[in-house]
Amino acid sequence: MLVPQSDLTDNHQPMEVVAQPEAANTVENQPVEDPPSSRFTWRIENFSRLNAKKHYSEVFVVGGYKWRILLFPKGNNVDHLSMYLDVADSASLPYGWSRYAQFSLAVVNQIHNKYSIRKDTQHQFNARESDWGFTSFMPLGELYDPCRGYLVNDTLIVEAEVVVRRIVDYWTYDSKKETGYVGLKNQGATCYMNSLLQTLYHIPYFRKAVYHMPTTENDMPSGSIPLALQSLFYKLQYSDSSVATKELTKSFGWDTHDSFMQHDVQELNRVLCEKLEDKMKGTVVEGTIQQLFEGHHMNYIECINVDYKSTRKESFYDLQLDVKGCHDVYASFDKYVEVERLEGDNKYHAEQYGLQDAKKGVLFIDFPPVLQLQLKRFEYDFMRDTMVKLGLGMVPGKGRAMLPLTGFVSRTWINDRYEFPLQLDLDRDGGKYLSPDADRRVRNLYTLHSANAITASATSRRGDFNQASAWRAFGRLCTSALSALGALDNVMWKVLRHLYLPDVERLENADSVLHSPQLSSTIAYFKMISWVAHTTLCFFTAYNNIKFRNHVPGFSNDTMKDAAAYIFEFGYSVLVHSGGVHGGHYYAFIRPTLSDQWYKFDDERVTKEDMKRALEEQYGGEEELPQTNPGFNNTPFKFTKYSNAYMLVYIRESDKDKIICNVDEKDIAEHLRERLKKEQEEKEHKKKEKAEAHLYTIIKVARDDDLAGQIGKDIYFDLVDHDKVRSFRIQKQITFNVFKEEIAKEFGIPVQFQRFWLWAKRQNHTYRPNRPLTPLEETQSVGTLREVSNKVHNAELRLFLEVELGLDLRPIAPPDKTKEDILLFFKHYNPEKQELRFVGRLFVKSTGKPIEILSKLNKMAGYAPDEEINLYEEIKFEPSVMCEPIDKKITFRASQLEDGDIVCFQKSLPVESTEQFRYPDVPSFLEYVHNRQIVHFRSLEKPKEDDFCLEMSRLYTYDDVVERVAQQLGLNDPSKIRLTSHNCYSQQPKPQPIKYRGVDHLSDMLVHYNQTSDILYYEVLDIPLPELQGLKTLKVAFHHATKDEVVIHTIRLPKQSTVGDVINDLKTKVELSHPDAELRLLEVFYHKIYKIFPPSEKIENINDQYWTLRAEEIPEEEKNLGPNDRLIHVYHFTKETAQNQMQILNFGEPFFLVIHEGETLAEIKVRIQKKLQVPDEDFAKWKFAFLSLGRPEYLQDSDIVSSRFQRRDVYGAWEQYLGLEHSDNAPKRAYAANQATINLSAFSKSMKMTGLWRCPE
Secondary structure, three states: OOOOHHHOOOOOOOOOOOEOOOOOOOHHHOOOOOOOEEEEEEEEOOHHHOOOOOEEOOOEEEOOEEEEEEEEOOOOOOOEEEEEEEEOOHHHOOOOOEEEEEEEEEEOOOOOHHHOEEEEEEEEEEOOOOEEEEEEEEEHHHHHOOOOOOEEOOEEEEEEEEEEEOOOOOOOOOHHHHHOOOOEOOOOOOHHHHHHHHHHHOOHHHHHHHHOOOOOOOOOHHHOHHHHHHHHHHHHHHOOOOEOOHHHHHHHOOOHHHHOOOOOHHHHHHHHHHHHHHHHOOOOOOOHHHHHHOEEEEEEEEEOOOOOEEEEEEEEOOEEEEOOOOOEHHHHHHHHOOOEEEOHHHOEEEOOOEEEOEEEEEEEEEOOOEEEEEEEOEEEOOOOOOOOOOOOOOOOEOOEEOOOOOOOOOEEEOOOOOEOOOEEEOOHHHHOOEOOOOOOOOOOEEEEEEEEEEEOOOOOOHHHOOHHHHHHHHHHHHHHHHHHHOOOOHHHHHHHHHHHHHHHHHHHHHHHHOOOHHHHHHHHHHHHHHHHHHHHHHHHHHHHOOOOOOOOOOOOHHHHHHHHHHHHHHHHHHHHHHOEOOEEEEEEEEOOOOOOOEEEEEOOEEEEEOHHHHOHHHOOOEEEOOEOOOOOOOOOOEEEOOEEEEEEEEEEHHHHHHHOEOOOHHHOOHHHHHHHHHHHHHHHHHHHHHHOHHHEEEEEEEOHHHHHHHEOOOEOOOOOOHHHOEEEEEEOOOEHHHHHHHHHHHHOOOHHHOEEEEEEEOOOOOEEEEEEOOHHHHOOEHHHHHHHHOOOOOOEEEEEEEOEEOOOOOEEOOOOOOOOEEEEEEEEEEOOOOEEEEEEEEEEEOOOOHHHHHHHHHHHHOOOOOOOEEEEEEEEOOOOOEEEEOOOOOOOOOOOOOOOOEEEEEEOOOHHHHHHOOOOOHHHHHHHHHHEEEEEEEEOOOOOOOOEEEEEEOOOEHHHHHHHHHHHHOOOOHHHEEEEEEEOOOOEEOOOOOOOOOOOEHHHHOEEOOEEOOEEEEEEOOOOHHHHHOEEEEEEEEEOOOOOOEEEEEEEEEOOOEHHHHHHHHHOOOOOOOOOOOEEEEEEEOOEEEEEOOOOOEOOOOOOOOOEEEEEEOOHHHHOOOOOOEEEEEEEEEEEEEOOEEEEEEEEEEEEEEEOOOOEHHHHHHHHHHHHOOOHHHHOOOEEEEEEOOEEEEOOOOOEHHHOOOOOOOOOOOOEEEEEEOOOOOOOOHHHHHHHOOOOOHHHHOOOOOOOOOOOO
């Protein structure tokens, strides 16, 4: 039950809950014009005497269109009745006609109407596909059987129900206008998140609680999950277009890479709710998550023969229901509470009573008001006690979520038909799902609120493989592959269609090479999807290295058929296992107000859907592909349904008025409304500007102040960044003289004192003032000036405003400019401060010499009039810097100086003092600036945190870089610094460090494939890196023979050393039980021993990054094995039941044990207890089992253990072992983290994810 708000913390304003009014002003409640529909009945007399192969009904009209039924009395080359809906006047319709209809065809049972056979489908009819229906409608044997009731008095009654719907243009579709709701934009592979967010948003009580979470105007959505979610919900409620989710994912800590990675939707739901639950503490909405979603069940074990019962209460926010072997939700609940018998080898150990037969099960104490059901559409292969690598993974594509490229978990996609009711009664059969402690006064009757679905891969029956089915499977696979590649935005979609449509058109000529005439009927179908296939295959080849290029080089006639067959095989063998909760496309069907109207929320697109589409078509199972061109031999073909529900949300009837409550603006914080109102106003303003852009010209005006403010700070080359100067939006028809008046008002410079220069882009890619505007040009419109100013930059007009100042620093009229006058700009460089700044400009005569203006330049720089200075011309900076000295004694014309050129100058330095400065002159400084890079250094031990930043040159050598890092760290020996590059895609350090002097320059360290980073990782070694590179470093955990201690030792030996050398080195560092003790080295992973290293094995290829290397003394009994003795593996384990599936979980330290022929378990137990020093009281609770491939076979004290272990190979650790079942109470070893350090994806920045594994790079 929902907790009343008055029960919340007293010091908060209660959250008002008002039931949503019946007649809410939504699109849902507005009258919607029903599409034209009609039912047509056709009585066919003397049916058995019909001799024609085809038989048409009379014409009937629906939606202004003429239709008729086409029937094959003896079947269309099959032993079934074949029936189709046909466009009656298709031959006379104009070119390009098209119509869309949903229809059903039925054969009426004239004895019992409930046995009438009805099939429905939908189709867009056109000139190539003017009929559509079912080749195998019903078996002819059933039809002609007089006892069945279909053919009575030789009369057959056929019905057709046709609904004609208007064809909606996908690109112009307005979700808000059509449905009243808006969608969410897909960032790359976030459809799974979008479907979840829409589901949560449409639980009004949840939305209201999110709005009432305390946030402030100083918070940023990208750094606050509550504010980001509030912003998202507000926009979903009040926006007219689809809403972006980038702020929300940024608040998760995701980057762009994460948005293209598939995450676990169930775990996302749980962790998001946990985050919100934590943020709600101490607020008015504290406890909302629990009130809505939390239920409780009781796990119990009840002994049969003694009076003992153990119970444990657990809470849940959602329930995982089995789909496999269950035909509907009720069957899944039956399985959930199914009683398990604990008997025989699996008896329960009851306190004080020992091993007892018992019953084990789960019953529900209470259900939550909002019940979330996760349908297990996939299953893990827990019975295989080893990790299975998927044979052919797929990369994530844009817009659709895919399986990871490589995975270590074997999963099977379950596509069984699985039904779920509109109303769910969990009190059925006398409350069989409820525990004795449940409150029976609460009526657990639920109504379906939403069904989240996934589009998975379609496959066929392998036995049905033929050319026709290959083509159809090819088409379906292409459609599924498109889902995988992504919901491309409108622009990208149009571009791809434009690029690949020529290849599609070639399919029209493919008829001549097809051996089966019926294949021509599929050409039109492939016309629209084959370009998708082309694109798909290109993506698959590029991303997954699937060698399709030789199969589909350009969709030529011959290779088209080969590709179809090839891809069909590929689809059956791989894709049937790749669709699922972690692969495919996600969307949600929701009833926001629990009315009869359903909506489909598919990323940006929201559409109205009927109940059949929202429910029945999400059940899964198989469907028959409707046939076209019934005149040909069309073999019936079945496909697995491409859409399946994976998550259901039910709302309890007694709580629906509270949950489906009214949410309006008064629930939203004022600061949030103001923030989003401003965002909307800015958006509208930009939209208006964009719409009116053709009427205006953007004029950007640079002044001396801009040059002085930017040079040496924001820029060093050229004169100004035009994006940072004052810009004006001026109507094109306004004359420039009128614009000058606006400049006078803006800058306080009278019109007569203004002179404007046009900028020009030079051939060397610099951008300089070129010439002043003429008086005639100033009388023209600004639109005309923009067009003539510079064709390359005609989107805006860029100007330099020249203003001359008198002695009193007031503006004066600019001097007359002749052809002999040159406008030069001057920058001053200070090598001591490494500072470059703009100091002014001068007009010089082309015949003059630089030596004549030296005193003016000294005055600009603040030097004495006779200070000796050097002059340089800044010529260009791309692709390399060109800055050359200027001869002060030759004319400006001889130096080829012109208007807009830049002269840099500095004090002349004595030769002996140049070594004092890192960059003693202008050219060296500009070279440095051109190549400088701010590098963020992070400790390899803390790869997420910046430690310090250094400004370096990309031309720095390896030695330069490590020297600077050593200086920063106060380290005397730079050779002890080891660097590691950054992986731009995983946002992690690369697995291999940079070798000593392994790269030439810093720029090489920062490049990862085609991406450039600014991050480097460092570590300080205890020996110089050159020396270390000749050694192999191993971390070995030594287990003392008699003491309960584990010590980790770092072993460094030359790479050519052997395991024997490691053991010898280790002997000098550890305490042995006796001087002659022999050691061995083991490889341990997940608490199992996978390998005993031979002493002769080279250590160079041993990897201790993911496996634990364990050293131990070899017991004396193992050295003297008899001919019938066995050396077996012994592991600790416990059993865990997750969603009614048993898992074996190993823990603790594995070990070897010698067993003798004929030795009983009782005898072995004595030795094990002594070895492990377990107290009698605890040891009595232990169970012993023989495990093979993860299956436990429990042993009795009298069992001969050696009879179970027939293999002499001790290296098959995953095959057979003696298991010690008991609770894991031991503290975890510090080094145990090494055993399972396979990192999850970047999703773990803010959320943990289950089920998916990722290979280390």
